[in-house]
Amino acid sequence: MTPIFRWLTAACVALFLALSAGALSAQGDDLDYESWSQVVTRAEQSIDNSEASTEAFEELRSTIAGWRDDFLRAESTNATRIQTLQSQLSALGDPPPEGESEPDEIADRRAELNDELQRLQAPVRRAEEAYTQADGLIREIDEIIRSRQADALLELGPSPLNPALWREAIGSVMGAGHSLWSELKQNLGSGIKQIELRSNLPIILLLLALAALLVIRGPVWVNRLIDWLRKRTRRGSGVWGFLASLAGIVLPFLGLVALSAALQATGVMGVSGQRLLTMLAGWGGALLYIRWLADQTFNRNEDVATLPLPHARRLEARYYANFLAVLLVLRSVGQTVGDIFLFSEETQVVLDFPVLLLCALMLSRLGHILTQLTPDTATEGTLLEGSSFRLRLARLIGRVAIVLAIAGPIMSAIGYDAVGQAMVYPAVKTLAVLALVLVLQRFVNDLYELITGRSAQAADSLAPVLAGLVLLLLALPALALIWGARVADLTELWARFREGFTFGDTRISPMDFLTFILVFAIGYAFTRLLQGGLRSSILPKTKIDPGGQNAIVSGLGYLGVVLAALIAITAAGLDLSSLAIVAGALSVGIGFGLQNIVSNFVSGIILLIERPISEGDWIEVNGNHGIVKDISVRSTRIETFDRTDLIVPNTDFVAGTVTNYTRGNVIGRVVVNVGVAYGSDTRKVESILRRIVQQHEMVLLNPEPMITFEGFGASSLDFVIRAIIRDVGHKLDVISDFHHEIARRFAEEGIEIPFAQRDVWLRNPEALVGNREDATDKPADGKPAPGASSEQSATTEQMPAGRAGDDGDGHGHGDGDGGGR
Template identity: 50%
Template sequence: MLRRVRLFLTLVAVCFAIVCGPAAAQLTDRQSEYYQGWVKTADRAETVIEDNRASNASLENLRSEINGYRDDFNRARGANTERIQTLENQIKALGAAPEGDATEPEDIATLRTHLDEQLNSLRVPQIISEEAFSRANGLISEIDKLLRDRQAKELLERGPSPLNPTHWRPAWVDVNEAAQALFNEARRNLSTDVVHERLRARGLGILALVFVAGVLLFYGKRWSEAAGARLRALGGQGSGVWTFLTSLLRIILPWFGVWLLVQAVVMTGVLGLRGTLLMENVPYWAAIILYYDWIGRQVYVLQAAQGFKKLSRQKVTELRVYLDFLAGLLILHELVNLFDQIENISDATRAVVAFPVIVATALILLRVRRVRSVDVPVDAGEPSETARAAGFSQLVEFIRRALFFLGIASPILAMLGYTNAAEAIVFPAVRSLVLIAALVIVQRFLTSVYGWLGGQGDKAKDSLFSVLIGFAMAILAMPVLALYWGARQTDLQEVWSRLLQGFDIGGVTISPSNFFTFLVIFAIGYGLTRMLQSGLRNSLLPKTSIDPGGQNAIVSGTGYVGIFLAALVAITIAGFNLSSLAIVAGALSVGIGFGLQTIVSNFVSGIILLVERPISKGDWIDVNGMMGYVRDISVRSTRIETFDRTDVIVPNSDLISGVVTNYTRGNTIGRVIVPVGVAYGTDTRMVEKILGEIANSNPMVLANPAPSVVFQGFGADSLDFEIRAILRDVNWVLSVKSDMNHEINRRFVEEGIEIPFAQRDLWLRNPEALQGSEAQPSKNTDEVPSTKPSKNPVEMTEGDLADGDGDEI
């Protein structure tokens, strides 16, 4: 079916080329030759896939060749896009072509023909490249599927059981013969004149390499400690940075010594083919030993720095021994694989040789599982410590269960003859476990460096940087883990290639390149917008006569416009063509409009507030019974600080659609009303005069309009008066009212004016039952303390401004 589709696409391309005319259908000689080579390669690949007899190595080579063609066709199908668009616009500018017997001017017809020929000449290679790219994609997918099927079949294939005694002697014979062959090759080469001549010619260089290698192997650790001492003298004592770098030198210098020693042995020419292949793997095996020993040492250093709270010294030492054993077993596993490749041994021999390594590795994994941490009490007052400890415990428990399963399953599979499956489980588990440990160690090191450079110290462990570094390292480790667990390198390359090509969403292609371009451009635009806002807020606007509310509106509006322009420019530069999403966006906008209509309403209301400015930052307002000062106007809501020092978040739509009382809109002038009651029989004109003098003497009361004293009427217990005055700043209303009351009390006492209080007559039914004494007359003093006006306004609460208290502003 797939071949029929490819044939149909090819016929379509050919038909298009024929319709476009002979001149346009012809590719250049170089393009035609390259395309013919591709057709032959594709036909050969289809034959190989159908036969399914080629080796894995041959399929990998064929895939690599096809992948090269695919990359070229991918570049070619996107070539001349701008030129094609320009020609299409030119043809569109000429108008529609005449239909039927209609004609158009000769010059326009000639120009249209010329433009059509150019357009077709550019489209033909693009269409052919598109068809070839699709075919290459399909062939690569078929090859990958074939290789994966073979890999799965090999993994699940059952071979001879290593517990069968009939396989033991042939396996021993094969191992013995391989060792003898290795020894005989070296002995024969050593007796040849060629090797003797090479030793004489390269003897001095070989001795120099051996000497340097020996020095590095014996003195590398000592030199590493000396270098660490010098580095610690630069500063950062106690951060662990230089200790980490010193530990790296402890493994780099000895490994370099091993590599020099291997080069010296290879230069002798004594080794044969087997010995050379074996010696080429020695640096890799040495790296495994040093790497696993480094992991164990870092665990020891980390636990020692913590006082061995989580793992005791004995447990850490035991864990280091297990890591060294695992390194040795991994090397034995690699040696078994090399033995299989060189000698081409039977499946039975390989099962017998690999079985002890698998069992020993599984047993050590079970022993590692038994190394448990001590439960350390965590301070409940530190949420981050509690969460981190809980997360770490869950991770450790998961690893323990996985190790238990793998330690049990691997030997059982090997005993049943599933040697490949057992190896594919136990050894990747070891590598993954050590890789996770290495990631944790490196993450702690980078966090320590950040804490040292930033001066945060141990606090850097709970910083955002530590989390981001851990997340980034986890992402980078995923390809390595995939390779450990059987993924082919070409699989990862294919995933990366598909990722680079991008994915299509509603006709818009999103790839890492244009996505990161969008992020970078938007981040730059966002940063410039914030810088512009900061300059307006701190430098330019304070020097103008614009009120604070207007300044806040200008800064906020600049931010919204800047972010919108940054997004628009980023989309344009990244190359996102959003025209194809217009219909989808229109359909989604209806549903989003219903679901987010409240948010949209608040957003629009916020813009209206910034433009019309019925309220501004710092205004004293009353909305829905909530009274306070406007502290911030955002795009969705407004924050009001009440007189109780609590923040109230009010949706912007309530400020636009509801009734809002703004006491300080435009100015801070307001009125205060102070009610006063005097006893019946008091001279009302005198009271009026005294209250007028009190009102005029207050510094916060305006002289124009002058304050007034109103005789309200005859109350139930008193003659009711009111002082009505206009204040310079209404925010001082409580202070002025308090000062006036103090002054009224003082003047009334001086003038002998009585402030009445409610009196009631009490009738007793049985007074004879009561016994009491005459009350002593209370002493009255004419001494009245002096009062002074307040220097600061009194803090107000909403209860102070309740209805009916006389504070009508």
């Protein structure tokens, strides 16, 4: 019942959202189109002039996007009432052809309904027109912004390798340092600042103590808490280790925040210094985060390593990652100082190039390490173990990183500094995001092991795989922003998703799909619940046989799925009438391609209704024996006596010949052939066989078993036992019991069970004697061998034991097919 409860809860939430959306859409008549006209005028003027800044265009675009969302909601204004009026008009029938009239009452009613329909559709049409206009303006603004971004990216600027620019850059850096020192010196000598410092001294000391406590003692407290949790739970070491490592960067970061606040509280740094102090915690947090990410990705412990690399390579990768963190923070410091002291473009390019070059070098080294990931290095317990696709993807990412690391500094050195930075720094951030995804997926696997007590790899569970897919999907927006996408681009994708798509006159939105899925899931769950109740509670108490019960349950399942689909389509408001023409055109081609499937489906329905076979029946079809295990709409599964599954199309049961051994009951007949030697008392044999059959517990005495003397065989007197047994499934056991008992009783009574015999007569035994003398008995000196002096002796040796004779004409005969020369 828990899944059903979850589905019902989700349905209630969806219904609430739908009602909320409907309440908002009811405000479509209250839209201020005059204000919208003013926004349109301002937007058109800005687009025509193209003189507004990019920030102004972004703000204008955001305003228009808000209006567009309002118009989209207004398109569903009075939707229920409009649908009702359309149904009323349909009930009145089609209007009469031109030149013909209809009753005045119907004509007046039709006109009244049409007027009301047009009145209700007016705001909807107005909203659709305004939505189209807003969407067009947004497209034009996006085109202008993208064009500006492309121009800025491909703009040729100064080369950082030009020595003429170095002197200015060095002077700017020294000037910034001198300005900061002057501010600090001036504030330290100011009496007002000294008084302020003394008044804030308790707060400053408290913040410094808190910072020291968090940085020094915080990790110790976290480790103690983790050890306590580990003692309380026998598993989950990976989860506790992850939490401990995460707390190991959170507490020092809070300590840096306290340290930054303490330094700002002194008031001696000046305006420029205060701006740098506000960035101190962020820079420290970046260093701590990248160091943590490198430790988690390239862990020293092979048991918890995320990437399958040798120990030396992991150590090298951690060094490169930590050095990259320092370089990124150094770049941020340079950009912040340049913004504060208004460095020129040439100075900023010269200062950024060494950092860019070192970042590219570290990036290339990390890419080289990724290219060395092979199945041989994929040790047990890592995420890439046994995943050739992930290994190939990691190697591909490594090669791309190397290419970008080489091309970025070259483009920057030429003068395309924006292109160079757009190659190197996004690549570094991409590696960081992907590493975070791998680390979080490993944490999900550890969490799965903590909850279930089984390893995710060993259990081969789908849940961790789905969690990894969700993490990757969540990382896609971050990757898009890293590589230059605007936030507006992501919001536009979301708006397009909410808008849905238009098919004919019908707009299908994600909410429609969600409603369809939820209603269908509820209907499907209710069907399964009803099937379970019938199968376990109601049907067993009736006199319906098991085959009929299974047919009822299966038929109810098919009916429930169809009804759930129809109700879901109706609840979602999907108008599929526009698909009728397309479905009619495709039905012809599909009919030829799927005629066998349709035939099997219809045959399956016939089998469920007529029930010539049922689950559990022993049948023979196409020369194959087996037990019916499952009857589906396309095929039937039969388990043979070799314990193999035989899948038979349903048309073979309807159009072919099927033998059902247990249809209606399990009573069956056994037939056993018995032969006795010539000379046996046939009546005695019949009496013995009858007693043997009647004494068996599986044999029914009504009808009475039959013992018949069938005839005179070639080697025996032939009898046949025919008996009806209670369960034909024990046929082989009964036959085996008969054989054992017959052998025992015949041995006691001295009745012989003969074996096959043949009498062989030779026409020309003298030829065999001659051949024997020539080929075998004649020694090397040509004398006949001893014991081969007479023709009769040779003939006697060639004849087997049994009857022999001559019919007087010198020709031999054999009985049956046993004669020969």
